[in-house]
Amino acid sequence: MSLSNSQTPTPRAAPSALPAAEPSAPFPAQPLDFAEFSHAVSESFVPLRVTAPTHRGFRGTLSAAVRDGVHASIVEAGTHTVERTPELIARGDAPYVKLSVQLSGTGMLVQDGREALLRPGDIAIYSTERPYVLEFNRSFSTFVLMFDEQTLGIAPDALSQMTAVRMPHDSPLTSVIAPFLTGLASNLDLLRGHAGARLARTAVDLTTTLYATELQASASASPKAALTGAIMRYIDENLGANSLDPNSIAVANHVSLRYLHALFSEQGTTVSTWVRQRRLENCRRDLTDPAFAALPVAAVAARWGFIDAAHFSRAFKASFGCPPSELRRQVLDAA
Incomplete structure (x- = not known):
């Protein structure tokens, strides 16, 4: 895995506000063909380019819910690649942080000169304001949280040092946090209920804890x-x-x-x-x-x-x- 330093972001205006934090019902995971899946991925996250070795027989599903500015999604599909290109970034979407928890299969995340091979239970983050690639070479499922980067309260250049860095499932802190996130993935409908706001808040707080702790551990650099x-x-x-x-x-x-x-x-x-x-x-x-x-x-x-x-x-x-x-x-x- 390459661990070259990432670029410090250039100063920018404050990001656009997130959509109102009105809870939304999860939309169910229905089998989608390649064209439907590609459209759903861009609609649920940010504009993305999706490619696959073959479109014939491709099937994918995407379940999602939104609560308090936190977008939670479960993606299941076969072999394909997802790219966030400079051309898509230039459209001016608000910058988001995405956290991925690998549920099954494997996935390769590439951003900021680093690459992380994710196995079940592993966690990694990436930013939508810089190019990234996600490669899945076999059937997989993953849980993705997406939220405004300012929600974490971590300096942008510090956070950029942690993109595409694998947080292994068996590390002490990940082994505590990942079960909560995978449990939330299995019960997305809870985000709509009375406890939804607190669950969304807890997910973000745990993400902050994970990455703030990791940044402290590497502070000497x-x-x-x-x-x-x-x-x-x-x-x-x-x-x-x-x-x-x-x-x-x-x-x-x-x-x-x-x-x-x-x-x-x-x-x-x-x-x-x-x-x-x-x-x-x-x-x-x-x-x-x-x-x-x-x-x-x-x-x-x-x-x-x-x-x-x-x-x-x-x-x-x-x-x-x-x-x-x-x-x-x-x-x-x-x-």
């Missing part, structure tokens, strides 16, 4: 990435503090304010933008969680550091496409 990750963890742990601002973050992490701004500039963002987006993500999660249904919207906002309710509402709508109260109503009414 990139001290700057380790420092950026530590600062971002500090921010997440203190989001509810009204005093959280660039100056307090710099002091707490023993760096100059200028250097702090430089670290975040390398991620294509600013310190304040990152803090605001992480606060908004946590507000969105609480607003779509039935456990917080009795908590007023303003109280949810204040819980994560938004004191001005009007400012919070504007920022939330700009990020997620609808006012916070409307998103809560859509999700909780449907649960």
Whole structure:
């Protein structure tokens, strides 16, 4: 397996908001011929090019559900190749992270100069904003989670170091996380129910835990990435503090304010933008969680550091496409 370093992403504007987090019913796995399967794959994920040695007799199935901005899919098919090409990326789709859990058979993931041969129980991630290839040389099944890359709260250049890196099924952390994800794959309909928001949140939190831990383990190779990750963890742990601002973050992490701004500039963002987006993500999660249904919207906002309710509402709508109260109503009414 090649382990060459990946390119640091160039600065970019914030990604488009995800679709509203309204839960959707899983669509059932019905046998599809090659043309139908190719269309379904691009519709369920992002535009992709699918090729196969032969279209005759090809059969594939795809089951999917969406909850709280997390797209969960099970793909089963025979021999084929999936490519995310530069031409397809140029269409301007919002960037997503995809996590793949191999359920049966094997698959080869190639991205950022690395390749990972995935066996049952193995986990790997990849990004839709850079080219990748998935090759399946025999019948297989895989579980795929797709979500906005900002949801993880991991620096983009740090995360790019982990694309197409195999997390083996028998490693200590993967052996704990993979059973939850495979269990969710077997029960996609649960994402539509009362517990759906928490299950989606848990899946993302486990993904963050897996990759943040792996990044810490390899921190010696990139001290700057380790420092950026530590600062971002500090921010997440203190989001509810009204005093959280660039100056307090710099002091707490023993760096100059200028250097702090430089670290975040390398991620294509600013310190304040990152803090605001992480606060908004946590507000969105609480607003779509039935456990917080009795908590007023303003109280949810204040819980994560938004004191001005009007400012919070504007920022939330700009990020997620609808006012916070409307998103809560859509999700909780449907649960």
